[in-house]
Amino acid sequence: MSDRAGIGETPLAVEHEERPELRHHFADVEQQRNAATLGMWWFLGTEIMFFGGMFCAYLVYRRWYFPEFAASSRSLDLIVGTLNTAVLICSSLTVAMSVRAAQLGKRKLQVQLLLATIFFGLVFLGVKAYEWDNKYKEHHIPTFSFNAQDLIKDNQKLFGLDKLQNDPAKLQEREAEIQRRSQIFFSLYFALTGMHAIHMVIGVGIFAVITWMAHKGRFTPEYHTPLEIAGLYWHFVDIVWIYLFPLLYLIDRRPGA
């Protein structure tokens, strides 16, 4: 078996004297690194399931209430969303480069790249806050004086309201329905982006610690496991956004649809 426990021939005592980062219950550094990495991968598996619950709800309602989802999606700011996606991808790039810098033993570069990562992360969160604030001003926060009138006005054809002009009772009923169903979209929008933002905040916290460790010179070309597994986490949070962006912003952007 490939992952047979990797206890080598070396007597334990000798190994432990040589490597200060080696914890007592591991036989060697290799085994310790493998354990940490596998642990993080499994943890990311649990994270997929965590977001999976919300993605599942999204899937169901998007299929049921497609026009409302499409119209609500159009009310999100495409340009700001795209720029924010770019910012996040840059932050993942700097993480990957900082791991490389650690492998090459370039401490100063490592710290600079990590600071850039934190900076990009904070920019992302700031922009997100700006977008949420816009939604607040547009009365698009569910139940807090939520109002879908602007969606109704901009998407007459999509909602089939143009065909109901001669039937005020039906028109009113349909508008109330749109009001209810678009709230489901925004409930999911805030739940998903909110949960993602919480993960970003935790990520920034983790990287603050990692940067401090890098600054103190804890990472060597032989040992930089904490940086590596923190990087895995960061990439994962990034990938969640890569899914969220099209699912929330790009449902139906065809002009005139």
Added chain:
Amino acid sequence: MATAVVTTERKNYLNAEYGIRSWLLTTDHKRIALLYLLSITFFFFIGGFFALLIRLELLTPAGDLLTADTYNKAFTMHGQIMVFFFLIPSIPAVLGNFLIPMMIGAKDLAFPRINLLSWYIYIVAGILYLHCLVSGGVDTGWTFYTPYSSLFSNTHVVEAGLAIFIVGFSSILTGLNFVVTIHRMRAPGLTWSRLPLFVWSHYATSIIMLLGTPVIAITLVLVVLERTLNLGIFDASRGGDPVLFQHLFWFYSHPAVYIMILPSMAVMSEIIPCFSRKRVFGYTFVAMSSIAIAAIGFLVWAHHMFVAGISLYSALVFSFLSFLVAVPSAVKVFNWTATMYKGSVSFSTPMLYAMGFIGLFTIGGLTGLFLATLGVDVHLHDTYFVIAHFHYVMVGGAVMGYLGGMHFWWPKISGRMYPEGWGRLAALIVFIGFNLTFFPQFLVGYLGMPRRYWQYPPEYQVYNVLSTAGASILAVGYLLPMVYLLWSLRYGKPAPDNPWQATGLEWRTASPPPTFNFDETPEVTWEAYEYETMPLPDEVTLER
């Protein structure tokens, strides 16, 4: 006896350090297991107290002891405490925590500090739940079904939901620790095909913990958001879907049943070969059936929802898949029985629990098939038949396994032998009390008594009286081991390293083990369960 003197003088994990700090800040998996043992025992008695209230109320047809509202709270908190604070952590966090590193020849779990963290998370969640309990409790049923939980209930749903959200992370971290440990920390020579089946079963359990628990976490978050921020995701009046909640809830909570039963099966696979003095029959099949249960267990959840308005075709598929999951469960039962066949069986306490388990789990499993049958389920849904079915699996299965395992490894954990006569007596009392409590519930459920009511028509009384009488006997059966196990800590005979002449690495070290389990890392050159080459247990040692 020579070994006795040596045992008391040896340095072990219990006498390595003293003082409260050495326990609360320990990273030793064996000490953390004992911390868990104390905490889950505490919650077992709280959950048991609510069971007592339920059984007393149902002694008479009239609602005379509790009001309807209080009764709702009693069965809700009985369920939530027993499921989330007792059964799910029981065997994994106590026996699994204690034994997995020893069984694979490691010094500790892969992440000892995360292991301690998971206990603290459990405690924080437990305190939050207790606070919810004393400030008025919760009445939604353990299932938190919407829209009752999100729109109508006036009890502390948010607090209970958050407590269960938090305790889920304790379970996730335990599962994570086990999976990584089993993959990465095995001693040289301990290949996958030489692993004890206890470890295989815990591996399967851990995978369910890892992939299932996050889903209930997010589901509870959505219910909490629905209550606090008034979102409408599960509210039908605003376009939301309450049945979606049921899907998400059971996506975790059905596999959670396997989180409870697989570890118990793990214990069985150790006890039965040992007291039959035979290699377990069909090792590979038993190991793979654990994995199959974990895998298929994720695909059966909607059998809880046959009357909730799901489509006929999906109901057919879920019915079929639910039948399918019975196959690996049956493989296990047949293989344990075949292990006993022509073995030299001895009826020691752990073996009595194991044999009780086989019988009760079989009844619990087979009645599950009744409920997986679409037509029959319409009649039996939400009756006492369901209550009896899942108690046969969770109490007759999981708790019997837990008690059997506690007795089997008690000499290793405590370094003392428990009194065998009392042990057998308690096992017998538990078996009788259990059947008397829950068998009548099959009948009364079949006759149509619905679950979750505090009153019932007088013609059902005789079954309920039997049930309450059985519960009293069961309570004695649970209190007895508490008493004599504690007694044995002081007065029990010191245990030899391997009192049962069992195979397995945990028996090749001292009782109780030293802090790092083994004086030197063992190298495994033998297959699992080689009982043919083991001597019989020394009858003089066991005579106590």
